[in-house]
Amino acid sequence: MALSAAAEATHSIDPQRLARIRGEEEVRFRQSHPAAQRAFHQAEKTMPHGVPLHWMSQWGTPYPIYAQAAHGARLRDIDGHEYIDFCLGDSAALYGHGHPVVMDAIARDLTELGTSYMLPTEDSIAVTEDLSRRFGLPYWQLATSATDANRFALRVARQMTGRDKVLVFNGKYHGSVDDTQVELQNGRVAPQHGIASNGLDYDRTTRVVEFNDVAALEEALSHGDVAAVLAEPHMTNIGMIPAAEGFHTALREITRKTGTLLIIDETHTICLGPSGGTGELGLEPDILVLGKVLSGGIPSAVWGMNEAVGAFVKDLTRGPGINHYGFGGTLVANALTLRAMRATLSHVITPETYAGTTEIAAALETQIRELIKKHNLPWHVSRMGCRVEYLYMPDVPRNGGEAAMARNDDIELLSHLYFANRGILLTPFHNMALISPATTIEDVRAHGAVFDEMLTAFTAG
Ligand SMILES: Cc1ncc(COP(=O)(O)O)c(C=O)c1O
Incomplete structure (x- = not known):
């Protein structure tokens, strides 16, 4: 064109x-x-x-x-x-x-259920079992928004690889995640059009290449300093840009070859079907993020991990003493959200x-x-x-x-x-x-x- x-x-x-x-x-x-x-x-x-x-x-x-x-x-x-x-x-x-099914599920139980107690409920088991079947990833954690889930995923990727950079595709949006608010201008990383910058040194944190450009991707990851590629299956935030034939195969091969984690953000592409672009294209992400749609409009998101990331995350907090990953949120995975999420996954996202x-x-x-x-x-x-x-x-x-x-x-x-x-x-x-x-x-x-x-x-x- x-x-x-x-x-x-x-x-x-x-x-x-x-x-x-x-x-x-x-x-x-x-x-x-x-x-x-x-x-x-x-x-x-x-x-x-x-x-x-x-x-x-x-x-x-x-x-x-x-x-x-x-x-x-x-x-x-x-x-x-x-x-x-x-x-x-x-x-x-x-x-x-x-949605009547979701409203029914939360209205029925609200007075008895309360909302937040910093304890898991049985709904969390049903929810994560459903997500595992749906997306083929064994381990899951929750967040209050897709932005948060992306930030958590990037933090884990940096912890796991010991690398400081992330790679995103020009024109993307993954929420208000500081180090992704960038774009390509004359081949260089610059603050994203329409988003006020906070002066972060993006050259230190982020690489950006064009979507569907395998050669540029290969070059950007060849330095061995990128912790993760954060990508949608198809781009949706600068108009809709489909992944070209073979692009995802190349993306997965190059990320594996260079020891870079692949985070797939399904927050918008869940529009494609009940398991999003991952299901439709047969993707194999290391981490998968999904937000917005999960709980009938109640703030919630999830991020799933493959075996290797799940094992790493478990190890991070093995002890001794009290320790945690360095992210979270008091309201994450509260009982009300999980009840709504269970109803949405079981009866609506079908x-x-x-x-x-x-x-x-x-x-x-x-x-x-x-x-x-x-x-x-x-x-x-x-x-x-x-x-x-x-x-x-x-x-x-x-x-x-x-x-x-x-x-x-x-x-x-x-x-x-x-x-x-x-x-x-x-x-x-x-x-x-x-x-x-x-x-x-x-x-x-x-x-x-x-x-x-x-x-x-x-x-x-
Ligand atoms: C692909 C994608 N990921 C993440 C987000 C962030 O979602 P939220 O603003 O609910 O945190 C958005 C928001 O539009 C998005 O389009």
Whole structure:
């Protein structure tokens, strides 16, 4: 693919037209969200940007939508608007808000169960047995978020190998893990686009290469100083970038040859099926990380280890006296989370669930493809299981560098505002939609009507 074609694609819509539409959409939003405006003015006094996490202010709306309730694939805000939710908490509610099986499991027992006691429950045995069967790794530990699980995994990798560097792929996101917040700029490691740097010496901590570039990977690991490669099965955070044929085989061979651990982060690629990309591609990671989706939206993550890593970790804390790995968290693996996780794994993250969500997602993919064609835009859409995303470039990118050429914050933020004004939520920082078991084909049709209207507004002469 010619990179200039991708760059041109991002400029294919007249910026003045976009600015005019943005003005109109902002007026429409303000008129229809008076309660949110009042909440925002109050909230600004105690929280930067009026939100408890700054990301929540970056949906493209003039001020935040304040949520009031959510059920299945629907979310209601404090102004009384009901939205079709294709964001689903950016995967945290991938199987729908308040899934009845999960809610039942925790509501039934909550008063008796309590929450946190720094002791294991029997649910932890059922959960880790399920994970072992599902992903083929014998040992598991828990964390409160995928970010934490990645940090724990990297710490263990450094402890086990005695090496200080990690390797990640350009354009990745693995959570707010300091030494991964980097990208390639002119072939050098630099702070990641859009993330404020804390001045860490990234040359000391991190190597970055392009995804699907076996030669660059081989060179980067040949120095013998990288503790672990941290990778998704396919990339999902700079658009969706599939692993090229043979890439994972080469990645596994080179990591083994150089004594580098392979950490596979399934946090987003669980969209592919009940055992994620590891199951689909037959991967053999040393450590596997999974977060977000496991407990019906309750904060939780897991990380699994193969025999060698499990044995090392056990040895680390063999004694004498009291000692631990150097990470953890008081609330990790609390009884409530484990009860929700057990219900989610046993009854929700199943092949039947994915059969339904994948079919609806395929309908959405087809619809977006047809509308891109109808409006003659040099964009493309891709799908991974129940996750659908389009990029402002004609072809599927091979790596993060190519995908970055398609960035256009103006179009993206306006699209999210346009959809929100018409009762549809898309995932912020992406043009991405997730399909839950509660999402219907009518929801997909509603998306199509708004997408068609929006592209007409963007392009009509
Ligand atoms: C692949 C991947 N790993 C880890 C994370 C971090 O998840 P969390 O923010 O829930 O810690 C994310 C977040 O988007 C992610 O996309």
